Amino acid sequence: MSIGIPQIRAFIAVSDTASFSAAAAQLGISQSAVSHAIASLERATGRQVLIRGNPVRPTLLGERLLVHARMVMASMTSMEDLAHHHDSGLRGNLVLAAPPTVCHGLLPGLLDRWRVEFPGISISLFEGDDDEVTGWLTGASADLAVVVDPAGTPPGAVLLAEDRFHAVLRTDHPLAESGAVDVTDLEDDPFLLSLGGCERHIQELQRSSGARLNAVHRVRQLGTLFAMVRAGIGVSIVPGLAAGMEGPDLVLVPLVQRISRELILTGPRNRPWHPATGALLASVEQQRAA
Template sequence: MTFTQLRILLAVARTGNMTRAAEELNTTQSAVSHALRGLESELGLSLLVRGSHGVSLTAAGRAVRRRATLILTQLEALEQEVAAARGADTGSLRVGVIPSANARLLPRILRLYGEAHPRVRLTVIEGSDGEVLDWLRTGAADVGTLTAGAVPADVAGLVTRPLATDRMLAVLPGGHALAERASVPVAELARHPFIMSTGGCEPLITALARAAGASLRCHYRVRDTGSILAMVAEGLGVTVVPELSLPAHHPGVHAVPLEPASERTILLALPADPLPAATAFAELAGVLGTS
């Protein structure tokens, strides 16, 4: 059994696809398949179920993945600590991010971290709050961003700190009757066709509507913010999005604060025993996120 085989298993488990895993690891699909067959042969177990829609882990595969995650996390920590003792700054760091934080909050942090730690290999994985939380739990990500309400109160082994606050905004087609208002109540939005974001903000938006005693007329349910804004620009409906998820220029739409004002908190999350590279990232992000 080799570390390479374990890394390949984790990549395949994360992507659910051997081709994507090979691309992520900068190798070939045949090398991925060969490594996994060798691991299964050595263990005497089937680790994967191969189907027309990709691959998934068997029960034994999930058990091996948990142990492989622990092994590789400890190996990475050892390598980084040894490098630090030598005065070097090497290793890898996997950052799990929610889309809104990745759009405008993280790029500057990533750039400055890369400049300060040029020999650390940075990998960014974008996903919903639930996906990022799962990646942190399983070791697929070493540090991540989460929405405050997305972290269960009983989650263990995770340390979080506030990174930024983010206003929730009503987004309307240009020329809409509500677009010239200084602020818009959620109850007013409920009178128009609504485009619901399914990228992670749906629970917060639903809670805002419930607090206003309103029922949103969800005509569309869309994950990608760019697609949502394009649909709003075409007059297909209105929506509510976090300010951080809006691009610097969004022609055809108008963003207005909600009434009453609503904010969400973006958290930086990392394991209780983080990698040195993750600690350095968190320290830098904490300074920049509040500046």
């Protein structure tokens, strides 16, 4: 027995919603139809792909199949949109994944420009840390993504921005009004290490400057990090695109050491790009060249 698109579509919907009833509502079909589709998929594979419960979740085999299922549906969507594009212009529903600071500092303007330039393209945003973003793009949950300092990029990828790192200080810190802060001047302060992708840049800062930062806390969420700096628990270093997220009584000051991260807008490496993805990236490239 072969595996068909209806089974794949139902399997993804149940996996994403963790519920047969929610999957049925999402797909606009009956719960019985969803159940029959999953049963048909399990007959085809000869094994159970979902653990029935509350919530419903994939089995180990299901987790492995889900990666390929998403790729199949992404390719199907691209084929449908490409066929439609042949007669009526670029259309499609795309998912864009990016880190939080990029979502805050760059994407509002970019999405607004794309909305005007490509009215037939709808874009949904997935926000996550660097590893999550890469995983979503590889696993076909996202059609394009902003990745940080990738080791090589596929043809068509574009440099979206270079983001310089800054020190985060309270406004009453002795260095708060400096034009720039040397990393070595932060050695006497308790240091809050920002996770989610900044670690390797901060390590490089320490190597290049010879500074010894006293990391007393490791913090993943920027909101928590800024709250801890505001409370006087320590200082930190974050990307410049975080400016505006820090809230009151804090300031971002450029570092003397000019270290930055490259933000690359790209489609996936492991499958063909949605036809609209290339157009979006070409628009960015033209804008940068103008």
